[in-house]
Amino acid sequence: MKYKTMNKTGDELSILGYGCMRYPRKNGMIDFEETKNQVITAIENGVNYFDTAYIYPQSEEVLGKILSDGYREKVKIATKSHISRVKNIEDMTKIFQKQLKRLQTDYIDYYLLHDVTLEDWENFKDMGVLYFIKNEKENGKIRHFGFSFHGNLVNFKKIVDDYDWDMIMIQYNYIDENYQVGKEGLDYATSKNVGIMIMEPLRGGMLINKLSKESKKLIEDFPIKRSPAEWALRWLWNDENIDVVISGMNKYEDIMENIAIASDVEPNSLNEDEISLIGKLKNNFRDKIAVDCTGCGYCLPCPHGVDIPLSFSFFNDKVLFGGFYHPVFYLMKTSENKSYASACLKCGVCERKCPQDIRIMKELDNVKSKLETFRYKFLYRIAKLMFRR
Ligand code: SF4
Ligand code: SF4
Structure with missing residues (x-):
């Protein structure tokens, strides 16, 4: 060792x-x-x-x-x-x-x-x-x-x-x-x-x-x-x-x-x-990534509280790896302070600051439609009850 x-x-x-x-x-x-x-x-x-x-x-x-x-x-x-x-x-x-x-x-x-x-x-x-x-x-x-x-x-x-x-x-x-x-x-x-x-x-x-x-x-x-x-x-x-x-x-x-x-x-x-x-292994993963967000946080703060990099990170995880874990964890991290993608009111402030030129508002719509579904919200509620011992 x-x-x-x-x-x-x-x-x-x-x-x-x-x-x-x-x-x-x-x-x-x-x-x-x-x-x-x-x-x-x-x-x-x-x-x-x-x-x-x-x-x-x-x-x-x-x-x-x-x-x-x-x-x-x-x-x-x-x-x-x-x-x-x-x-x-x-x-x-x-x-x-x-x-x-x-x-x-x-x-x-x-x-x-x-x-x-x-x-x-x-x-x-x-x-x-x-x-x-x-x-x-x-x-x-x-x-x-x-x-x-x-x-x-x-x-x-x-x-x-x-x-x-x-x-x-x-x-x-x-x-x-x-x-x-x-x-x-x-x-x-x-x-x-x-x-x-x-x-x-x-x-x-x-x-x-x-x-x-x-x-x-x-x-x-x-x-x-x-x-x-x-x-x-x-x-x-x-x-x-x-x-x-x-x-x-x-x-x-x-x-x-x-x-x-x-x-x-x-x-x-x-x-x-x-x-x-x-x-090459890394690029192989990256080719499959949905949003090329580096997580730098320059787009923050969002005036409506959306945690943009966190939303994209979980969205990428879901696209790359599938399963229900990532959407449920995403809801756990964003629900208390309402920092989920659906809180976006499309003011556009963030897009002007993103060095990767990501179409943030459009991608947040994708996050919302893929991660904030009824099924994942239901699973999130169950997970929340289990964690509250
Ligand atoms: S467009 Fe949406 S995510 Fe971006 S700053 Fe405005 S409200 Fe926040
Ligand atoms: S500025 Fe762009 S690359 Fe950086 S965290 Fe925000 S969306 Fe991601």
Whole structure:
């Protein structure tokens, strides 16, 4: 296993982190024994960073139970607090105490605000989160503070600039090089000395399971034989600015494959042919993309509150990957603050600011007709009930 020393925290972290959102399941429940075997296998092979969250069902409890068997001091735990559960600082404190209990620990190594928007960040500050963090750091209960983010580059930079963060967690992989915060956001945070954790390195498995026939053939015909997962991971670890790549592993063979790759990679080691192959894989995805939005956020703010890049990001996901997950997640992200595509009143302000010359109003109509259907709204309501435990 290769390790990186975090600039701000000084921690030596394995470049492969363990994402605890997708534990193996049996009969709809987390399979504890199998999870325990997999987690311990990962630890014994050098993985020392575990990422969980308050809202991942049973994840903290299961991790806490496994680590309580003599493994707690061998690893760093990252967990998160989500705005949907926190209305004031008393909620935040109560949830944090519960997290310590679930994780069977006296302290959290990396505490993150989960999937924050700029608006969430302002709300967190208003409720006194900075005082809470300062206090818990002084008490030794929180060692480092960060946030995870899925929004656009403009808002990301504002949040990065607003606090002396220890680390951030962003979605990044070879097809997201220019999506959400993308490479520009990654390098921006690095320039501020902030640690970089990567989530969705395989796009939830899509870079393995949703490859087109052309992409599979490109990989098969390449002189160096590697799996689709290995190409995706090597592309990430080729970037010297990335600290930890967090993979939501739940199969023994995937864990062993990822560990083997993480023990062998070096930054800046891919040659021209290898980079060119990954460029072709990426273009293959891009050819199928519906809206060529880079997620830069220059079209914002919309006077009527539409989150344009977010709408296009989910629309592209739906077109590329199908299924109901993306429309439902889109509705989850946009319904509370009415930032969905159908809030567009066609004032045209955004189109004049888009560097990609995207016909935003027309594309938002497409988003509305494809993602805001009765079926997805129904599924969204069910998902909302399930999340509100
Ligand atoms: S055209 Fe629509 S999305 Fe664009 S700024 Fe106006 S209301 Fe917002
Ligand atoms: S629509 Fe244009 S301006 Fe807006 S985020 Fe996408 S590329 Fe940037």
